[in-house]
Amino acid sequence: MTLTATDLARRLADRAEAVCRHYLSNGRREGAYWLVGDVANTPGRSLYVRLSGPPSGRGAQGRWMDAATGQHGDLLDLVGLVLGHTRLGETLLEARRWLALPDAPTNSQPNPRLKPQRSRGSSERAARRLYAMASPLPGTLGETYLQARGLDARLAAGVLRFHPSCYYRPTTTDPPDTPTAWPAIIAPVTDLAGRQTGAHRTWLDRHGRGKAPIVTPRRAMGALAGGGVRFGLAQDVLAAGEGLETILSLGGLAPDLPLVAALSSAHLAALALPPSLRRLYVVVDPDPAGRAAALALAQRAEAAGIQTRALSTDLDDLNDALRRMGPRALVALLASQIAPEDLVRFQPVA
Template identity: 30%
Template sequence: MQRPDAATLAQLLAERVHPLVLELLPHGHREGAEWRCGSCAGEKGQSLAVRLTGPRRGVWCDFSSGERGDALDLVAAILFGGNRRDAMAWARTWLGLDDSPVPAIARRAVATKATTAEQDQDEQRRRAKARQLWHSAPTGIAGTPVEAYLRGRGIDLREMGRQPGSLRFHHAVWCGEVSRPLPAMLAAICAANGKMVAVHRTWLASAPDGGWTKADLRAPKKVLGSFAGGCIRLWRGASGKSLSMAEPGESVVLAEGIETGLSVALACPERRVLCGVSLSNLGRLILPDTITEITIAADNDTGNDTARKALDAACRQFIEQGRVVRVAMPETEGGDWNDVARQDNDREESNTRA
């Protein structure tokens, strides 16, 4: 019996695309006619989309990396580092077309081993892309749309005397949601050793009044690369020293978002301020032992059980490390410290006009 060719295998896989994505990307989720996850590594997220229905079922695209293809290409990308020949052998077995089927447990073991190797390769590629994107942007944000965007959020960096080196402006960063490049604010996410591991992107758009705002997107903020345990080093505080050179007994403010962190730095320039990128990542941050006191500038998400649990988990983690932990939270439910800063600015402007 003649073995099916690549096109036939791709078609057969597409006809069973739903069980296929459950097999290959179990941590993904369905959104309408698509299966979504972070990347071919299979982590939770939105960047990778696989079509589940219609004439294009089985077709996929990783909007952050630009990789795309049919269902057979998906198998190759996830399990075999892009090797279609190995993917064809796997597909024949998975579809039950091979005369000597691999037992399910053995097949899973092979897939797990291949997936682990692919995850490592994929992360290396993403990290390289993040660094390439970062280094392609000019240093300094003075006079750029980033400075204008932050000023529109009540953050005038000119008042701080210097600008965070962790922020840059890029005039054209690819946005998968609209399939074209857009201007963006970039933020470097660094590991404990100070090396950049990922880039945070905030896509921007010009406003009718001449200012700049977040782009009108479903997801105007995304991270390129894995950032677990890393952070954006927004402000060095009074010492002016790098995080690794933090002085014994030093305190630090941790914020979830960039705008919140910069608002705190503007109000308390003597404090070191770090951005954890996400609430779930705060408790994973690897900080020097010299930092003995932590203030978490938390958003007021008291009505969100998930957020509350993540905040509690971060506090417990730091307390178990022997650090003093305080939580500073705005009074208004659903608000953050950037909202507070903007309200204060609005009141000052009103008093000035009066």
């Protein structure tokens, strides 16, 4: 019997959780969904796969979507994207292999089901629209939030923006009555050429005193690989870290030091570095993923002939240390990790 692509997708859907455990091993099950960061099997929650549901139509078992990029499809599409296939025959052969079915002749034509570039372009445009719709940061709840974190909002005012009612898609673990709109800080993700390729949202509570009481108060959208949220133009020296609060904490200690927030440990490890760079500071988050990402980035930088220095407080992330110690004490703690020629840069904002 000859099985079509639709037949194979249906058989994969019947074993949706096993497929996810095999091809998206860095994800996890939450209720009726498998959650993972993206089709590259990055840890996270952006991509979700339905593990149960009707065999076809809305909410069908095996259907998936990446909320950050807009990519979606069935499990045959997903297998092809995870493995980087460009030919339908490759994906059909892999599906047959995984399902323990006899091999069939392969299709040498390009796979019309795999269209990541179109999805990426749509998501990039959506990210740019969201940023354009947002308002300047000064005088908003976004400024209130940063100040509550011990940060000088003036350092962020030229980059970050504020949206008073930004859409939030609740997860399966959010309460059923979770509102679908919250105030949010909107940050532009840009590439080395300064082109905006994505956006990052930090949803806030209604008073701006903390993050919104939702399961995932931070999410990114668009093309993120290699990019980041940039503060200042990097030439020979740059400091990189994961979170916005971490990088803005460093900005308060060294206002003229170019900075970039990669937004996650996986994206920090894959950060694209300017070709003119000669020295890179990597802010290390004190958890296994943070340390591994910082090491991976440092190794890539050193292989390219870039001097690297780690900035770490060992126990706290930089923002926690800033609020606990104050800026001058934190600079004193970090002084031994800073290149002597850069010490002049570390003059905390008055």
